[in-house]
Amino acid sequence: MAIKSLDELKKIRDASKKKVDLREKGESTDNMIELLVGMATCGIAAGARETMKALNDAIEEAGLDNVKVIQVGCMGYCHSEPTVQASIPGKEPILFGNVDVDTAKNIIDKYIISGELLDDHVLNRTFRKA
Amino acid sequence: MSNYRMHVMVCAGTGCEAAESKIIIENFKEELKLKGYDQEIQVVKTGCFGFCGQGPIVKIQPDNVFYVKVTPADVKEIIEEHIIKGRRVERLLFEDPKEKVKLEKHDNMDFYKKQYRIALRNCGFINPEDIEEYIAFEGYEALGKVLTEMQPEDVIEIVKASGLRGRGGGGFPAGVKWGFTKNSPGDEKYVICNADEGDPGAFMDRSILEGDPHSILEAMAIAGYATGANSGIVYIRAEYPLAIKRLEIAIDQAREMGLLGENIFESGFDFDIILKLGAGAFVCGEETALIHSMEGCRGEPTKKPPFPAESGYRGKPTTVNNVETLANVCPIILKGSEWFSSIGTETSKGTKVFALAGKVNNVGLVEVPMGTTLREIIFEIGGGICDGKKFKAVQTGGPSGGVITEKDLDTPIDYESIKEIGSMMGSGGMIVMDEDNDMVEIAKFYLDFTQDESCGKCTPCRIGTKRMYEILERLTNLEGDMEDLEKLVDLGNMIKDTALCGLGQTAPNPVLSTMRYFPEEYEAYAKREKTKSYRIDPEKCIGCTLCAKACPVNCITGKVKEAHVIDESACIACGACFTVCKFDAVIKP
Numbered sequence: 001m002a003i004k005s006l007d008e009l010k011k012i013r014d015a016s017k018k019k020v021d022l023r024e025k026g027e028s029t030d031n032m033i034e035l036l037v038g039m040a041t042c043g044i045a046a047g048a049r050e051t052m053k054a055l056n057d058a059i060e061e062a063g064l065d066n067v068k069v070i071q072v073g074c075m076g077y078c079h080s081e082p083t084v085q086a087s088i089p090g091k092e093p094i095l096f097g098n099v100d101v102d103t104a105k106n107i108i109d110k111y112i113i114s115g116e117l118l119d120d121h122v123l124n125r126t127f128r129k130a
Numbered sequence: 131m132s133n134y135r136m137h138v139m140v141c142a143g144t145g146c147e148a149a150e151s152k153i154i155i156e157n158f159k160e161e162l163k164l165k166g167y168d169q170e171i172q173v174v175k176t177g178c179f180g181f182c183g184q185g186p187i188v189k190i191q192p193d194n195v196f197y198v199k200v201t202p203a204d205v206k207e208i209i210e211e212h213i214i215k216g217r218r219v220e221r222l223l224f225e226d227p228k229e230k231v232k233l234e235k236h237d238n239m240d241f242y243k244k245q246y247r248i249a250l251r252n253c254g255f256i257n258p259e260d261i262e263e264y265i266a267f268e269g270y271e272a273l274g275k276v277l278t279e280m281q282p283e284d285v286i287e288i289v290k291a292s293g294l295r296g297r298g299g300g301g302f303p304a305g306v307k308w309g310f311t312k313n314s315p316g317d318e319k320y321v322i323c324n325a326d327e328g329d330p331g332a333f334m335d336r337s338i339l340e341g342d343p344h345s346i347l348e349a350m351a352i353a354g355y356a357t358g359a360n361s362g363i364v365y366i367r368a369e370y371p372l373a374i375k376r377l378e379i380a381i382d383q384a385r386e387m388g389l390l391g392e393n394i395f396e397s398g399f400d401f402d403i404i405l406k407l408g409a410g411a412f413v414c415g416e417e418t419a420l421i422h423s424m425e426g427c428r429g430e431p432t433k434k435p436p437f438p439a440e441s442g443y444r445g446k447p448t449t450v451n452n453v454e455t456l457a458n459v460c461p462i463i464l465k466g467s468e469w470f471s472s473i474g475t476e477t478s479k480g481t482k483v484f485a486l487a488g489k490v491n492n493v494g495l496v497e498v499p500m501g502t503t504l505r506e507i508i509f510e511i512g513g514g515i516c517d518g519k520k521f522k523a524v525q526t527g528g529p530s531g532g533v534i535t536e537k538d539l540d541t542p543i544d545y546e547s548i549k550e551i552g553s554m555m556g557s558g559g560m561i562v563m564d565e566d567n568d569m570v571e572i573a574k575f576y577l578d579f580t581q582d583e584s585c586g587k588c589t590p591c592r593i594g595t596k597r598m599y600e601i602l603e604r605l606t607n608l609e610g611d612m613e614d615l616e617k618l619v620d621l622g623n624m625i626k627d628t629a630l631c632g633l634g635q636t637a638p639n640p641v642l643s644t645m646r647y648f649p650e651e652y653e654a655y656a657k658r659e660k661t662k663s664y665r666i667d668p669e670k671c672i673g674c675t676l677c678a679k680a681c682p683v684n685c686i687t688g689k690v691k692e693a694h695v696i697d698e699s700a701c702i703a704c705g706a707c708f709t710v711c712k713f714d715a716v717i718k719p
């Protein structure tokens with residue numbers, strides 16, 4: 001597959017970006033939204049792996065390049081696993097509980113993109129406050 | 131389409147590969163598959179992260195966690211703890227030597243804080259064997275821009291205006307060099323990348339080629355367009371097998387994508403690159419010797435002029451650029467000459483990569499803006515001297531340079547200032563020495579290297595360096611006298627004035643510079659006052675016999691619970707007794 005113009009090169013660049021954007025996001029520190037997924041034993045048992053995958057899929061679908069999904073250890077809310085903490089720069093972090101695949105998609109579509117809280121899934125205190 | 135949620139970046143530079151990083155990569159892949167995570171987690175082999183003293187390095191993204199000194203046995207724990215459960219493996223995090231705290235992000239480490247990476251921008255960040263990852267970070271865009279939007283004159287102007295100077299040591303302005311070749315008449319011209327890195331202790335060129343080979347290929351094509359050349363040749367020593375392999379892969383991939391070959395970007399410009407392997411002679415880093423070696427002749431320098439820009443490879447106009455110089459070209463084209471010239475000092479723009487080695491805590495590759503002081507490099511980035519010892523000197527410029535002592539540590543480093551304090555930039559090797567190093571032995575080591583590497587063409591270098599070495603041998607065997615010191619200075623200056631090429635003209639530098647800063651050490655040898663062997667303080671020795679057991683040449687005698695004695699004529703001064711003694715009874719020479 002030969003590249004014949006600068007535009008073709010840029011197309012390949014954009015396609016290849018997806019291969020490396022995890023690294024770029026990891027290195028970048030400003031204005032990144034962080035989603036922390038509790039992935040201790042209880043979280044995994046409750047389906048956190050699927051939740052994490054759903055978050056990543058929804059981010060890709062929405063084409064967001066300022067969100068990184070990071071797995072963390074136990075956040076202490078074993079009764080509401082899987083748990084996801086959303087930290088948007090400049091905002092109070094919000095902790096969501098019982099995040100199944102559908103809720104994960106809602107976190108991205110509603111909270112991250114339009115700022116709507118998901119009342120049924122917000123836990124009272126965030127990890128930082130607890 | 132990748133749905134990976136995490137990248138495990140494993141360093142696959144020569145240093146880390148020697149420390150089993152290949153097995154680490156395999157273990158990661160196997161173990162992830164076993165656990166059913168291979169579709170979620172990608173293992174990426176990368177180039178050198180630079181922090182070689184802490185290798186093998188494994189970095190997890192997007193968490194941005196940096197694990198150091200990882201062994202194949204640690205892989206399981208990283209997977210079970212970090213990758214599956216999101217918990218850090220504390221014991222593998224880097225510990226700040228001063229604050230004694232564990233740091234997980236590399237940007238918080240002193241080693242990285244002061245660095246500014248242009249030439250090393252992709253090293254440790256991309257998979258060097260995947261052209262798409264290079265393209266993802268604006269790879270080949272500079273070439274595309276040059277071929278489709280710029281005239282050769284404009285390219286030369288930008289490089290001239292940026293102030294980029296030759297990073298191989300000479301410091302000649304790269305744009306001016308390109309201009310000379312362009313203006314030399316001829317329809318057959320060449321671009322040569324000098325990857326014959328020969329300085330003992332320097333490994334920046336190797337790391338760039340191993341970690342980001344496409345950046346060199348792209349820059350060579352740009353140089354070809356600017357100077358009117360259609361052929362590029364990388365002259366690389368056969369001692370760098372990994373760099374050769376990665377270059378070969380990169381050339382194949384670039385050809386396949388039409389980024390090398392005929393009619394690149396449909397601009398009508400053809401350019402292709404081949405490799406020439408050198409046998410690793412130090413003198414072949416000198417451009418005329420390099421060209422002769424490429425032509426199949428003996429690797430011997432000839433006088434300049436004619437410069438290669440007029441008559442180089444096969445007698446045609448040729449540009450010879452060092453690897454690190456070329457690594458700076460693409461960012462200059464994309465970001466502009468003003469961006470580049472805003473970094474650095476009045477006369478030296480941009481950054482310089484240094485290979486930090488010797489008695490320093492953080493051994494590795496560091497890239498800093500020109501004008502950074504040696505104190506910052508050695509004590510902040512380098513983390514100071516090993517084992518809390520005292521700094522004595524740093525050798526820059528390898529066997530062509532000289533030593534820099536404590537009093538000059540605060541000089542901002544650029545091509546000119548480093549010459550003023552009696553050394554030279556060279557290719558950027560930096561060997562740090564502590565209070566225990568014997569400067570006469572250091573000078574002897576370098577001279578042994580240069581007299582061995584002398585090609586033998588001119589008499590001053592061939593015989594002069596040999597004689598200087600013999601005098602140093604006499605001195606260190608305690609068979610010399612004060613007259614020898616005068617002879618060393620005379621001979622040294624004479625060789626500097628009369629040798630044909632850079633190798634000979636600079637070979638006496640380590641001797642002359644150590645004689646200037648440490649005359650007392652030479653005098654101690656000349657007056658035969660220097661003791662070569664270790665001794666035991668009979669007051670302190672309790673006769674524990676540890677030293678006698680440790681001595682490899684059995685020259686320590688004594689009865690249990692009685693003071694021991696070292697036979698000075700047999701002692702090889704290895705220091706084993708000093709290391710094992712728990713009572714400070716062994717006295718260093």
